[in-house]
Amino acid sequence: MKVMAQMSMVMNLDKCIGCHTCSVTCKQAWTNRSGVEYVWFNNVETRPGIGYPRGYEDQEKWQGGWVRNKRGRLSLKAGGRLSKFARIFSNPKLPEIHDYYEPWTYEYDMLLNAPAGEHTPVAKPKSLLDGRDMKIEWSANWDDNLGGSGETMHDDPILKHMSEHVASEFEQTFMFYLPRICEHCLNPSCVASCPSGAMYKRVEDGIVLVDQDACRGWRMCVTGCPYKKVYFNHKTGKAEKCTLCYPRLEVGLPTVCSETCVGRLRYLGLVLYDADQVATAAAVKDEKDLLDAQRSVFLDPHDPAVVEAARAEGIPEDWIEAAQASPIWRLINDYKVALPLHPEYRTMPMVWYIPPLSPVVDVVASSGNDGEDAPTLFAAIDKLRIPIEYLAGLFTAGDVAPVEGVLRRLAAMRSYMRGINLDEGRDEEIANAVDMTGTEIEEMYRLLAIAKYEDRY
Amino acid sequence: MSHAPSTSSQPANDGPLADSLLRMGRFLRRGEVSEDMRSLFLEGGRQGDIFYRDRWSHDKVVRSTHGVNCTGSCSWKVYVKDGIITWETQQTDYPSVGPDSPEYEPRGCPRGAAFSWYTYSPTRVRYPYIRGTLLAMYREAKERLGDPVLAWAELTADPEASARYRRARGKGGLVRATWDEAAEIVAAAHVHTIKRYGPDRVAGFSPIPAMSMVSHGVGARFMNLIGGTMQSFYDWYADLPVASPQVFGDQTDVPESADWWNASYLMMWGSNVPVTRTPDAHFMTEARYRGQKVITVSPDYADNTKFADEWLAPHPGTDGALAMAMGHVILKEFLVDRRTPRFASYLKQFADAPYLIALEERGDAWVPGKFLTAADLGGFGAKVANASFKTVVLNQQSEPVVPNGSLGHRFGPDDEGLWNLDLGDVDPLLSISDGAVWRGASVAVDLPRFDVAPEPGAEHEGGAGSVRRGVPVATVEGTTVTTVFDLLLAQYGVGREGLPGEWPTGYDDASSPGTPAWQEEITSVPAEKAERIGREFADNAERSGGRSMILMGAGTNHWFHSDTIYRTFLALTTMTGCQGVNGGGWAHYVGQEKVRPLTGYNQYSSAADWVRPARNMIGTAFWYLATDQWRYDGLPADQLASPLAKGLFAGRTTADCLVESTKRGWMPSYPTFDRNPLDLVDEARAAGAEPAQYVIDSLNDGTLHYSVEDPDAPENFPRVLNVWRANILGSSGKGNEYFLKHLLGTDAAVRAPEAEGDRRPRDIRWRDDAPIGKLDLLVTTDFRMTSTTLFSDIVFPAATWYEKYDLSSTDMHPFVHSFNPAIKPPWQTKTDFDIFHTIAARMSEMAVEHLGVRHDLVAVPLMHDTPDAMATPHGTVRDDAPLVPGVTMPKLVVVERDYPALAARLGSLGPLTTKLGMVTKGVTFDPTPEVEQLKASNGVVTSGPNIGAVRLDTDARACELILALSGTTNGRLAVQGFRQLEQRTGQELASLAVDHEGSRITFPDVQSRPVSVITSPEWSGSEHGGRRYSAFTVNVEHKKPWHTLTGRMHFFLDHDWMAELGENLPVYRPPLDLHRLYGDARVGSTEPTGAPGSEGHAEVAVRYLTPHSKWSIHSEYQDNLFMLSLSRGGPTIWMSPQDAAKIGVRDNEWIESYNRNGVVVARAIVSHRMPEGTVFMYHAKDRTVDVPRTETSGLRGGIHNSLTRVLLKPSHLIGGYAQLSFAFNYLGPTGNQRDEVTVIRRRSQEVTY
Known part of the structure; x- marks a missing residue:
């Protein structure tokens, strides 16, 4: 056992209001400068939708992440290091600027400086790349709130792979938001892709970084990252990415995106894991086993043996305590409501998500049942407005069972707490139906609903 | 390691x-x-x-916030490095909500997070600017005449010169000027206008004081000192829910967002919380985990639908029908089939439900008449003070009783201690049929309905009819009466055994108004859903003790008939006993900004320390007349009337109703008379007459007229418009193109013809040549370029919100916090505070020669919360009454204007604050000790005319004054106010604040961290003991009356005009049929319009809605590069795939949208989340960014309000009667814009700018 500590995040998508405050505060703090105008370390995408850069999840196209080869070992999907070295000067698997978006500005100064003329002055759009006039055709968030759904939705890689047909019709509309940062993976394919050894994982907290002095701008990391969360600064010619705000973490402040999250949906914390088990876990045969495999890599911070091993690794005492107090551990392990994003990329991502609970479709409620009533809800959970299969495509390599388990727990929490709210008592049976006790549900409720600052970070 | x-x-x-x-x-x-x-x-x-x-x-982090027109009031950390603002993140140090609730941190949104972009952006206004054409002419005249005022006078008197600079408005050519010269011209224009035309020809516009009280207040103070007019904004924005004054007698009072957490049933009805209440939305998402059930009612799949357990998608504007059906279910199941004890006792004590209404015979049936009052009882009872305002119930023995707490108990000395909701041993009959002595007497009443489809071929006759239903009756002193509750059951179609009339056969009876099946035909919401959700709402209210809540918003509040929509909502929360309960009741969230330190703010901004009263104008009427929209309107008032109306509106337009309202003193009207009000006083005195009598005589003999009777006469034009903290031409200006044409005199895309024949107002003089360019000067203070600055003659460069001191509060949270400068105002920018002091100083200099000390005759409307509200017994409008100021016409008050002392008065506290006290909502506060303390803390003036007065010469000192003089921030004043109310009500109240009697919140306190306010009689709820604020908890728990006729919440309104409109009771009124009223295209029509450029292109007519945007707050941020990068980068219109297919347009293609009011060019966003037949152009798309020229007009495309126009609703013009009396931003016609229809087509994809 080789105990290491990983700084991790859980985002509760059920609370995300899609406001993009996280994107803006991150942008302002980190990438509001030339060369990275198009870069959003943190972005929020509407799902169903095609994301930023567009269609990034289509690994048949972009070749990000790892694949398990016949020998049961992992290789970079874009090809091993040999083939990488062979085409180091012409890497074809890169999103172009138009896959992100062509950054632009406007002739704002004309509003003040336009000479007397015939028409009201206006600021027309200008490309930030070459200064020419442009029609704006794409942005960092083009399909926000299902905008242009008829043009783009069918390109959502998850929808493409679903067996169930999702109609883009008014009555069946559903959407939710997916905020994304770098996953700071346990098995980062970007790091493995870097020919210069410029990318690394920090020993003490697992943050994945680009050494700006060492980066040679080969951009193999951009290809290697299946989440497309490594970007190329076209001014400095170096790769840049989310740093998990380490200058803040180091002084005890949460990341900018976490602290400014108006939906209060982000949790930050340390997780202890066994570094020795990562490679094996990431290489399990069946993609659907990756969730359990990754969970098995995590170490119980309350286990005396783990604590002992951590001390032996030189992990400081306050870090061990932080791991014990971590909301991440509780959400992933105790309550089992958080799931990884695209485990099938086999990078062992460390930003996990609580999937959104949507209402049961009208057919259930109109049958005379109260959709909020726990037994009705459990019976109907496969009839949610957001198809479970869609969520499974994001979080469980297509396995609907774990997603259903999470949604049942969230639903049970609502039903159970309603009894308390209305002074109608605690119905332990609701808790038991999702393999929890009422006390556990109330603890989970405090963490998810009341979610004080000190409990989130 | x-x-x-x-x-x-x-x-x-x-x-x-x-x-x-x-x-x-x-x-x-x-x-x-x-x-x-x-x-x-x-x-x-x-x-x-x-x-x-x-x-x-970074070098430092400074606390500040955003003075934008939103309710967030979020505290921010502004980071500064090397003297440069780098970025901002949210503060997280709000006082705790308690251990069992989520907290307010980290309030904010992406718009606020992007603010610092403005500081150094290329749209930042860095210097004063003047349009070159004007500047050259001014310089020439000044050079020749040697006097700025004379130069301005000559320039504006010359028709050719003034037309030249007016035509140049909005066409570039702004040049840099010095502060000296710009301030000189502005001061000269103000001085000349006051001298030549009168101070009420100077208008000020700046909205939403809560979001930067001093920046707003200093300009308002300036206006009120010179006698200018301040335009209202809450009603103008159509954010004012007129139903609130109607039902509650209160402008708006709502729960803070942390109180959503306490609701166990939450309906978001036309309120897209994640977008419009971004910092607060989490309380909703989190409350779901506590078992709260959430319903979204929205015509599109709005952002908040994601969180809803159920989504109801009624056709836009039909929400009232849905609410009526829910009310039908609740009344039937919870009050008739079974009488829920809590609901019944609540209705008896806190609503007008048990009060008696006299019925009047009409034809072969009856109609509801007026509230029965003590005056109708005869004998001794009729002789008591204010008997006509003491309303009556029946007790269990069916004897008439006058309970405490009605308007008649509020003011007179005889009734001290009786203005309360204590029913004592009176148990009022809710229904006449509850009476032990009732023997089945009943009558049939006719009630209006507006949901009838017009007969084919008679579309212009409209779709109104009536329904006949029965009520049990009693006879009191010879009058046939029933209760409001009985009428309510009739109105909602809830039948009872033995009553006459037509009743629904069941919930599935679509033929009878009120049922779930009936609403389905109107709204498309399945009847089963309306029924079930109505039932759940009430069931939850019963089980939770009233914790069912409706968040209502602009989606249902911006309609012409929104007051009726809202009354159907408020009926739901009242009949289930949810108002005044934490976690329950209405929660109106549209532009409802709460200046928590209200009393101090009012003293400062209204300059009430120096002169009273202020000239506060109803913005909608002002702009309607000033921009000549009235010439195109011609809306026949009787087209809006009930089929059961008496004909009061016959042959009149809604504009005529405005004239009547003005003359009766119901609503304010400025400019008031066709003469300079300074000259009027001089003339009166020269004639040896008392000025008020002189005015009455002159009105009677026809030598003096109201300006409203001839708004196109040059002497009645507004001449100077001073705009700050606002973008009226890019945002709120309904009828934008009419502004450009008639107010400014420049190019415009107005396409409507003027009204003709009998569509012209009867009581307004029609001049054949419409004025082009009424305004002599438009001066705007801003830090960025907007439509308003683009069209302004002079632009002052403002400091941003990170560059000044100020105060912020909201009703979304209970804290007061501060603005602080992260950097000094850069370049030549100044704070609003300094700008108004600069103008005032120049004006004072010029005034010595040009103005001196004058006397000004101010016409004041009949005011709410004063005995004026008893001017109209029974709300009966009489035509035979003589002119009596303050009763049948406005009050006429002469005030002194010391113009040379203007600057000195602006910067110091006048004597009236302690001499007359400070009045808020009828409570008078005496701040003598506070003023003494302020002399020490702020210092006193050491020279000049106001020696010894408290200094108000910096923004920070003004902040200190506001906090010191308000009950919410000064416990002594709160307690003093409560003690006074205790005397009036006879109820205990001071305990709400007494433990804070020694607490004073100072400016340094709010600079260090947001501070929770103190419970104060300025508001209707309580924060006492750390509880969450919810409106009307003081009324419910301390038996303090609402400020209404009965002292209770009103289902019934008995003013003549309410009956005339058929709106005595909550009723469903559909969106205006613009095809019927103006011949506009019908929704769904694909008939060719023949508009320029439309030939050969498919067109479709659609409903045009302008909901609030995700990427801006009004026009603020819509030009911000971050917001543009995260959206579509310019003006867009959302539409359904079906409508897009009809005109062959694809996503992101250019389209034009046009109707009689103007033209908009935008790119289409096609999405299946939109319903067919409705498009959205999100609110306040300014014309500054990526707006090409249109094919339809050849001009720059318009703003979202280029397609809208002002339409007045007569019921909003009522005044002088109980809760239907004027107060600023409390009551007035709304600038509604939701009923609009537009035609859309795909245009050439080659655009030119």
């Missing part, structure tokens, strides 16, 4: 060769490659990290 080698794992890489390559590579790097060769770990000495560590470094 060291890492022990591991032996257990196997390399997981692709092969030995690659591994060996990497193994070589790792020797080139510091750090450690993982044993399995997957990864590279590094520690220490990471020079490559320095870049990010450097970036995250």
Whole structure:
């Protein structure tokens, strides 16, 4: 056992209001400068939708992440290091600027400086790349709130792979938001892709970084990252990415995106894991086993043996305590409501998500049942407005069972707490139906609903 | 840290060769490659990290906030490095909500997070600017005449010269000027206008004081000192829910967002919380985990639908029908089939439900008449003070009783201690049929309905009819009466055994108004859903003690008939006993800004320390007349009337109703008379007459007229418009193109013809040549370029919100916090505070010669919360009454204007504050000790005319004054106000604040952290003991009456005009049929319009809605590069795939949208979340960014309000009667814009700018 500590995040998508405050505060703090105008370390995408850069999840196209080869070992999907070295000067698997978006500005100064003329002055759009006039055709968030759904939705890689047909019709509309940062993976394919050894994982907290002095701008990391969360600064010619705000973490402040999250949906914390088990876990045969495999890599911070091993690794005492107090551990392990994003990329991502609970479709409620009533809800959970299969495509390599388990727990929490709210008592049976006790549900409720600052970070 | 080698794992890489390559590579790097060769770990000495560590470094962090017109009031950290603002993140240090609730941190939104972009952006106004055409002419005249005022007079008197600079408005050519010269011209224009036309020809516009009280207040103070007019904004924005004064007698009072957490049933009805209440939305998402059920009612799949357990999608504007059906179910199941004890007792004590209404015979049936009052009882009872305002119930023995707490108990000395909701041993009959002595007497009443489809071929006759239903009756002093509750059951179609009339056969009876099946035909919401959700709402209210809540918003509040929609909502929360309960009741969230330190703010902004009263104008009427929209309107008032109306509106337009309202003193009207009000006083005195009598005589003999009777006469034009903190031409200006044409005199895309024949107002003089360019000067203060600055003659460069001191509060949270300068105002920018002091100083100099000390006759409307509200017994409008100021016409008050002392008065506290006290909502506060303390803390004036007065010469000192003089921030004043109310009500109230009697919140307090306010009689709820604020808890728990006729919440309104409109009771009124009223295209029509450029293109007519945007707050931020990068980068219109297909347009293609009011060009966003037949152009798309020229007009495309126009609703013009009396931003006609229809087509994809 080789105990290491990983700084991790859980985002509760059920609370995300899609406001993009996280994107803006991150942008302002980190990438509001030339060369990275198009870069959003943190972005929020509407799902169903095609994301930023567009269609990034289509690994048949972009070749990000790892694949398990016949020998049961992992290789970079874009090809091993040999083939990488062979085409180091012409890497074809890169999103172009138009896959992100062509950054632009406007002739704002004309509003003040336009000479007397015939028409009201206006600021027309200008490309930030070459200064020419442009029609704006794409942005960092083009399909926000299902905008242009008829043009783009069918390109959502998850929808493409679903067996169930999702109609883009008014009555069946559903959407939710997916905020994304770098996953700071346990098995980062970007790091493995870097020919210069410029990318690394920090020993003490697992943050994945680009050494700006060492980066040679080969951009193999951009290809290697299946989440497309490594970007190329076209001014400095170096790769840049989310740093998990380490200058803040180091002084005890949460990341900018976490602290400014108006939906209060982000949790930050340390997780202890066994570094020795990562490679094996990431290489399990069946993609659907990756969730359990990754969970098995995590170490119980309350286990005396783990604590002992951590001390032996030189992990400081306050870090061990932080791991014990971590909301991440509780959400992933105790309550089992958080799931990884695209485990099938086999990078062992460390930003996990609580999937959104949507209402049961009208057919259930109109049958005379109260959709909020726990037994009705459990019976109907496969009839949610957001198809479970869609969520499974994001979080469980297509396995609907774990997603259903999470949604049942969230639903049970609502039903159970309603009894308390209305002074109608605690119905332990609701808790038991999702393999929890009422006390556990109330603890989970405090963490998810009341979610004080000190409990989130 | 060291890492022990591991032996257990196997390399997981692709092969030995690659591994060996990497193994070589790792020797080139510091750090450690993982044993399995997957990864590279590094520690220490990471020079490559320095870049990010450097970036995250700053010299200081300053607390400030955003003065934008939104309700967020979020506290922010502004980061400064090397004297440059770098970025902002949210503060997280709000006082705790308590251990069992989520907290307010980290309030904010992406708009606010993007604010610092403005500081150094190329749209920042850095210097004063003047349009070159004007400047050259002014310089020439000044050079010749040697006097700025004379120069301005000559320039504006010359028709050719003034037309030239007016025509140049909005066409570029702004040139840099010096502060000296710009301030001189502005001061001269003000002085000349006051002298030549009168101070009420100077208008000020700046909305929403709560979001920067001093910046707003200093300009308002300036206006009120010179006698200018301040335009209202809450009603003008159509954010004022007129139903609130109608039902509650209160402008708006709502729960803070943390109180959503206490609701166990939440309906978001036309309120898209994640977008419009971004910082608060989490309380809703989190409350779901506590078992709260959430319903969204929205015509589109709005952002908040994601969180809803159920989504109801009624057709736009039909929400009233849905609410009526829910009310039908609740009344039937919870009050008739079974009488829920809590609901019944609540209705008896807190609503007008048990009060008696006299019925009047009409034809072969009856109609509801007036509230029965003590005056109708005869005998001794009729002789008591204010008997006509003391309303009556029946007790269990069916004897008439006058309970405490009605308007008649509020003011007179005889009734001291009786203005309360204590029913004593009176148990009122809710229904006449509840009476032990009732023997089945009943009558049929006719009630209006507006949901009838017009007969084919008679569309212009409209769709109104009536329904006949029965009520049980009693006879009191010879009058046939029933209760409001009985009428309510009739109105909602809830039948009872033995009553006459037509009743629904069941919920599935679509033929009878009120049922779930009836609403389905109107709204498309399945009847089953309306029924079930109505039932759940009430069931939850019963089980939770009233914790069912409706969040209602602009989606239902911006309609012409929104007051009726809202009354159907408020009926739901009242009949289930949810108002005044934490977690329950209405929660109106549209532009409802709460200045928590209200009393101090009012003293400062209204200059009530120097002169009273202020000239506060109803904005909608002002702009309607000033922009000549009235010439195109011609809306026949009787087209809006009930089929049961008496004909009061016959042959009249709604504009005529405005004239009547003005003359009766119901609503304010400025400019008031066709003469300079300074000259009027001089003339009166020269004639040896008392000025008020002189005015009455002159009105009677026809030598004096109201300006409203001839708004196009040059002497009645507004001449100077001073705009700050606002963008009226890019945002709120309904009828934008009419502004450009008639107010400014420049190019405009107005397409409507003027009204003709009998569509012209009867009581307004029609001049054949419409004025083009009424305004002599438009001056705007801003930090960025907007439509308003583009069209302004002079632009002052403002400091931003990160560059000044100010105060912020909201009703979304209970805290007061501060603005502080992170940097000094850069370039030549100044704070609003300094700008108004600069103008005032120049004006004072010029005034010595040109104005001196004058006397000004101010016409004041009949005011709410004063005895004026008893001017109209029974709300009966009489035509035979003589002119009596304050009763049948406005009050006429003469005030002194010391113009040379203007600057000195602006910067110091006048004597009236302590001499007359400070009045808020009928409570008078005496701040004598506070003023003494302020002399010490702020210092006193040491020279000049106001020696010894408290200094108000800096923004920080003004902040200190506001906090010192308000009950919410000064416990002594709160307690003093409550003690006074205790005397009036006879109820205990002071305990709400007494433990804070010694607490004073000072400016340094709110600079260090947001501070919770103190419970005060300025508001209707309580924060006492750390509880969450909810409106009307003081009324319910301390028996303090609402400020209404009965002192209770009103289902019934008995003013003549309400009956005339058929709106005595909550009723469903559909969106205006613009096809019927103006011949506009019908929704769905694809008939060719023949508009320029439309030939050969498919067109479709659609409903045009302008909901609030995700990427801006009004027009603020819509030009911000971050917001543009996260959206579509310019003006867009959302539409359904079906409508897009009809005109052959694809996503992101250019389209034009046009109707009689103007033209908009935008790109289409096609999405299946939109319903067919409705498009959205999100609110306040200004014309500044990426707006090409249109094919339809050849001009620059318009703003979202280029397609709208002002339409007046007569019921909003009522005054002088109980809760239907004027107060500023409390009551007035709304600038509604939701009923609009537009035609859309795909245009050429080649655009030119």
